[in-house]
Structure formats: C-alpha cells, structure tokens
Amino acid sequence: MREKTEAMLPAVAQVLDAPERLGVLQAAVPDMSVPDEDFDGLARLAASLFDAPIALVSLVDREWQWFKACIGTTETRSHVRESFCVHTIAAGDGGPFLVLDASRHPAFRHRRAVGSPPFVRFYAGAPIVLDGQAIGTVAVLDVEPRSEVSAKRQSELQRIAGVAASLFKLKDEARRRALKEAALSREEQRLAMALDAANVGSWLWDIRAGTVSGNGAMMRMFGLPPERTVGAKAIFSAIHPEDRIPTFSKLRQAMAANEEYDGMFRIGTNGRWLLGRGRVHDRDSKGAPLSFLGMTIDVSDQQASVNRTRLLLKELNHRVKNTLAMLQSLARQTLRQTSDPAEFMTAFAGRLQAISEAHGLLSDYEWGTIHLSELISKQLLPYVSDYSQQVELHKDEILLGPDQAVGLGLVLHELATNAVKYGALSVPTGKIVLTARRVVEDGESVLHLTWTEVGGPPIREPRRRGFGSILIERSLDKIIGSSVKVEYLPAGVTALIRLPL
Known part of the structure; x- marks a missing residue:
C-alpha cells in the first residue's frame, strides 16, 4: 500500500x-x-x-x-x-x-x-x-x-x-466485572449489616465438609464464639437435648423431599426459642445434597407471648366455670329471699355488677393482680355522689389476686348496698372510712381491712340474717384463712375483714 x-x-x-x-x-x-x-x-x-x-x-x-x-x-x-x-x-x-x-x-x-x-x-x-x-x-x-x-x-x-x-x-x-463484584460486595455488606442489625442469623451448612458458616447474629444465638465457620456438630450440640433429634429429623426430611425446612427449637444453654428456615442449596450429579442454606431468628418473645396467652385462656376457662357456679348460687339464694321479680332483678343485678367490675379490672391486668384501691373505687362509686367526701381510705399498697378480688368485691358490694339502705350512705352527711393494712402473721402476709360507717342514722342489729349478711360472711370462704366479722354498733356498722395475700 x-x-x-x-x-x-x-x-x-x-x-x-x-x-x-x-x-x-x-x-x-x-x-x-x-x-x-x-x-x-x-x-x-x-x-x-x-x-x-x-x-x-x-x-x-x-x-x-x-x-x-x-x-x-x-x-x-x-x-x-x-x-x-x-x-x-x-x-x-x-x-x-x-x-x-x-x-x-x-x-x-x-x-x-x-x-x-x-x-x-x-x-x-x-x-x-x-x-x-x-x-x-x-x-x-x-x-x-x-x-x-x-x-x-x-x-x-x-x-x-x-x-x-x-x-x-x-x-x-x-x-x-470488578465494578459488578464491588457492587455485589457492597450489597452483601449492606445485607450482612441489615441481618445483623435485625438479629437475623444466616448460615450455610457444607454437608460433606461437616461445617457451618454463619454471620455474627447466628453465632450469638447459638452461644458460640464469633468465628464465621464452625463444625456442624457444635451447632447441633447447642440445641436443647429435647429438641435436637426432632430438629435433625426435620432437616433430613426437608433434604430428602426437596422441601423447605421450617422448625422451632430451643438453645440448651439459655432456653431461648429460635425459628429456623432453609432448603438445599445445591446437589451433586446423583442428587445428593451438598449444602443447605438457611436463616434463623430469635422468637423467644413471641413464644413467651403465646405461652402467656395459653395460660390466660386456661385461667379464663377456670374463672368462667367458677363464675357460672357462683352466679347460679347467687341466683338461687337471692330468689329464696324474695318472691317479687322486680326486687329479685334489682338484688341479683347489683351482685352481678359487682362480679363484673372485679372481672373487668382483672381482665385489664391479664388476670394477674390488681390494686386494692382500684377495686374499692369500682365497687363504691355507684353508691356515692361525691367519692372524695363520702369515702375515706387509709391504706398500704395492696395487690389482690383473682379469687381475692372477686370475693372481696362481693363483700364490698353487699356492705355498700346495706349502707345505702340503712346506714351511713342513706344520709348526705354519712361516710365510709376504710383502713387497709398489710401485716405479717406466722411469716405470711395478711390484709386487715376495716369498714367503718360514720355520720349515719343509729343502727340496730337485724333480727333476721338475710342473704346479704350471709354473702358478706361467706364470699371469701374460697380463700383459706379468710374471715369477715360484721358488728352492728349504734354509731354505725363496722366490718373486720381478714384476707391472706
């Protein structure tokens, strides 16, 4: 050219x-x-x-x-x-x-x-x-x-x-290629940081080598050192003995059926619940699994919530049965005291409301314990026009369980009903003074609650004990060691309540 x-x-x-x-x-x-x-x-x-x-x-x-x-x-x-x-x-x-x-x-x-x-x-x-x-x-x-x-x-x-x-x-x-690898590396780092921040464990089980590679969250969950790769035996040994065989069986079943593994198990050292999910990552030419990829999250809080719910349902079932039995007894006893349907409904509805108020408070606290002061205010508010002027409360900080709250609620209801009909709450100048003290008797805590009516009309002891009086004395029978003593003093009714806590 x-x-x-x-x-x-x-x-x-x-x-x-x-x-x-x-x-x-x-x-x-x-x-x-x-x-x-x-x-x-x-x-x-x-x-x-x-x-x-x-x-x-x-x-x-x-x-x-x-x-x-x-x-x-x-x-x-x-x-x-x-x-x-x-x-x-x-x-x-x-x-x-x-x-x-x-x-x-x-x-x-x-x-x-x-x-x-x-x-x-x-x-x-x-x-x-x-x-x-x-x-x-x-x-x-x-x-x-x-x-x-x-x-x-x-x-x-x-x-x-x-x-x-x-x-x-x-x-x-x-x-x-370097840019893609760098972007992939950054993405992997972001994912690793996100998993660690969310306390999600990620892991890869090399079945033939017998090793498990996991992130920091995974190792922390199993109570293992922060090394990224450990023997599979160390992982399975960390599982609670009662859950170890079922967990391994589920893994083998998922591998054999080429399905996703999904199982819960406890860690032996601390009892925390973990949820594991994963599946076979790759297989050899004969179809045998080579590696298993998965993730693990700590579900201890959720499991505790489930257990609490189960206990609450069990407790609620027990309470409903007891309440139904109590309502049947109240209905029969109230009916015996009167043949007037209207009078029966008034008396029975009041007692039913007293039980309902106690149940409402207990439900708010998941059927645990409630404060005595809350129970008193719930039971007495319907019967006074000015709570702060007509109810005087001197108390220690007292917590009541379900049986104590329901029984004491009925007692307070009957005392308040009588006070409205015949006692201090039947006149504008009358008031109720309650004193609640926690004392220790034979190493056990006991509530001493005193109900005193002041400023009301003169009181005479009734000639005949009605169902209300019986209910006051017997509403706490379910609690061993409890007692209610009512005194009809001229100046006003006084009730002495003893209730083991």
Missing part, C-alpha cells in the same frame, strides 16, 4: 464526531487520558518492527489524541489538528495508513511536528477497532523518509493493533 494523496483523504471531523464511535470509546476506556504500562510492550514491538525512534498506542476522541503508551516522546497527548493518526481512523477501511515523506506531502508538510522538532518524515499507523468502531491507533514515526513499506510489515502492524484492541476489550471486561 502506498500513501494517499491529499485528494484521497477523508473528511476527518465527520468521522471523529460520530456518536457511535465516541460511545464505544467512552464506554470501553473511560480513563483514556491515563497512560497504561500494559501497552508499553506493544509500543516497543511496533518501534522494533519498523526500526523507528517513535511509537504510539493511542486513543482519539473528538479533540485530543491520548497516548496510552509511547516510545521516543515525553508527550502524553496531541491535538487532533496536529495528529497523523486521525487520518488512520478516518480512512475507515481498517487497513494501515502511510505517509512516506511528510515534508513533501501537501496535507502534512505544514504540521508543527514536521517543520520543527522532532521533524517527522515517516508515519505508519493501523487502527484499533472495537465493536466495529476505530477508537485509536498503533503508530510509528521516523525522522527519516521511507520509499516504501512492505506488505508484511503493514500486516504485522495491523496485527499489533488487533492485539491492542483485544487488550482494551479484556481490560474493559475486567473493569466491568
């Missing part, structure tokens, strides 16, 4: 500015301005092939030619107006471009590098082609003109340019 005349040179700007070419260049080599010593060997090989003092491996954008590697010059770039290589790219035929004597060539003799140092005379360049686009060149320059260049040398130069293109391609693929 001989050099092209000026008339044969293509329109350079149109080719350099082509969006397709620039897109390939910028995508493949975003750091085109940075020299890369990996291309130095190709530049030396080209210089040796032509016995030339200057060789370049360069990339060309729309304004600059960037030297990725160079021999015989300290420059790192050249403007496209002074570049020989832009014509190699613009030629578009994929072959070498030659200038045998630049001083005599009308298109190049006025170039700065021709008329001043280094006084370039000879140029040979081959395009670097990626994805069908010429993005750069491998070129040699000499200060001596040449009369011709053999086809073999031109072919070798073109081959070096092909190697440069392959190297750029490999570097681009490596860069993209």
Whole structure:
C-alpha cells in the first residue's frame, strides 16, 4: 500500500464526531487520558518492527489524541489538528495508513511536528477497532523518509493493533466485572449489616465438609464464639437435648423431599426459642445434597407471648366455670329471699355488677393482680355522689389476686348496698372510712381491712340474717384463712375483714 494523496483523504471531523464511535470509546476506556504500562510492550514491538525512534498506542476522541503508551516522546497527548493518526481512523477501511515523506506531502508538510522538532518524515499507523468502531491507533514515526513499506510489515502492524484492541476489550471486561463484584460486595455488606442489625442469623451448612458458616447474629444465638465457620456438630450440640433429634429429623426430611425446612427449637444453654428456615442449596450429579442454606431468628418473645396467652385462656376457662357456679348460687339464694321479680332483678343485678367490675379490672391486668384501691373505687362509686367526701381510705399498697378480688368485691358490694339502705350512705352527711393494712402473721402476709360507717342514722342489729349478711360472711370462704366479722354498733356498722395475700 502506498500513501494517499491529499485528494484521497477523508473528511476527518465527520468521522471523529460520530456518536457511535465516541460511545464505544467512552464506554470501553473511560480513563483514556491515563497512560497504561500494559501497552508499553506493544509500543516497543511496533518501534522494533519498523526500526523507528517513535511509537504510539493511542486513543482519539473528538479533540485530543491520548497516548496510552509511547516510545521516543515525553508527550502524553496531541491535538487532533496536529495528529497523523486521525487520518488512520478516518480512512475507515481498517487497513494501515502511510505517509512516506511528510515534508513533501501537501496535507502534512505544514504540521508543527514536521517543520520543527522532532521533524517527522515517516508515519505508519493501523487502527484499533472495537465493536466495529476505530477508537485509536498503533503508530510509528521516523525522522527519516521511507520509499516504501512492505506488505508484511503493514500486516504485522495491523496485527499489533488487533492485539491492542483485544487488550482494551479484556481490560474493559475486567473493569466491568470488578465494578459488578464491588457492587455485589457492597450489597452483601449492606445485607450482612441489615441481618445483623435485625438479629437475623444466616448460615450455610457444607454437608460433606461437616461445617457451618454463619454471620455474627447466628453465632450469638447459638452461644458460640464469633468465628464465621464452625463444625456442624457444635451447632447441633447447642440445641436443647429435647429438641435436637426432632430438629435433625426435620432437616433430613426437608433434604430428602426437596422441601423447605421450617422448625422451632430451643438453645440448651439459655432456653431461648429460635425459628429456623432453609432448603438445599445445591446437589451433586446423583442428587445428593451438598449444602443447605438457611436463616434463623430469635422468637423467644413471641413464644413467651403465646405461652402467656395459653395460660390466660386456661385461667379464663377456670374463672368462667367458677363464675357460672357462683352466679347460679347467687341466683338461687337471692330468689329464696324474695318472691317479687322486680326486687329479685334489682338484688341479683347489683351482685352481678359487682362480679363484673372485679372481672373487668382483672381482665385489664391479664388476670394477674390488681390494686386494692382500684377495686374499692369500682365497687363504691355507684353508691356515692361525691367519692372524695363520702369515702375515706387509709391504706398500704395492696395487690389482690383473682379469687381475692372477686370475693372481696362481693363483700364490698353487699356492705355498700346495706349502707345505702340503712346506714351511713342513706344520709348526705354519712361516710365510709376504710383502713387497709398489710401485716405479717406466722411469716405470711395478711390484709386487715376495716369498714367503718360514720355520720349515719343509729343502727340496730337485724333480727333476721338475710342473704346479704350471709354473702358478706361467706364470699371469701374460697380463700383459706379468710374471715369477715360484721358488728352492728349504734354509731354505725363496722366490718373486720381478714384476707391472706
């Protein structure tokens, strides 16, 4: 191939500015301005092939030619107006471009590098082609003109340019792979941090190696050192002895049926409940499982809540049965005292309300314990117009259980009902004084509660004991050691209640 005349040179700007070419260049080599010593060997090989003092491996954008590697010059770039290589790219035929004597060539003799140092005379360049686009060149320059260049040398130069293109391609693929790996690594780190922050254990069981790799949360749950990989035996040994065999059986069943494992178990050292889920990650050519991937979360709080709910339901069932029995007894006893339906409904409804108020308080506290002061106010509020003026309470801080609260609630209801009919609450100036003290008797806590009516009309002891009086004395019979003693003093009724706590 001989050099092209000026008339044969293509329109350079149109080719350099082509969006397709620039897109390939910028995508493949975003750091085109940075020299890369990996291309130095190709530049030396080209210089040796032509016995030339200057060789370049360069990339060309729309304004600059960037030297990725160079021999015989300290420059790192050249403007496209002074570049020989832009014509190699613009030629578009994929072959070498030659200038045998630049001083005599009308298109190049006025170039700065021709008329001043280094006084370039000879140029040979081959395009670097990626994805069908010429993005750069491998070129040699000499200060001596040449009369011709053999086809073999031109072919070798073109081959070096092909190697440069392959190297750029490999570097681009490596860069993209590194970016993906870095993004994946960041994502894995974020996931690991999220799992650890949420206290979710992740693990991979290498079945053949007999090891389990897990994150920090996983190791903490099993009470193991923070090493990322431990023996599978250590994991299974950490499970509570009663749950170990069922857990292992579930895992084997999931592996055999290619199903998801889902099971709960306790940790032997602290009794905490864990929920594990996972499935076979990969199998060998015969279908035998190689690894098992899963996650574990601590569900101790949820399990405790479930257990509390079960206990509450059991307690509620017991209370409902007792309450129904009590209501039947109250109905029968109330009916015996009167044949008037209206009077029966009034008396029975009041007692039913007393039980309901006690049950409501107990339900608010999940059938645990309630404060005595709350029970007193619930039972007495319906019978007074001004609680603070008509009820005077002196008390220690007392907590009552379910049986104590229901029984004492009935006692307070009957005392209040009698006070409204015949005692202190039947007149505006009357009041109830309650004194509640916790005392220790034979090492056991006992409530001493005194009910005293003051400011009411004179009181006489009734000739006949009605059901209300019997109910006052017997409502606490279920609690061993309890007692209620009522005294009908002229100044007002006094009730002495003893209730073991």
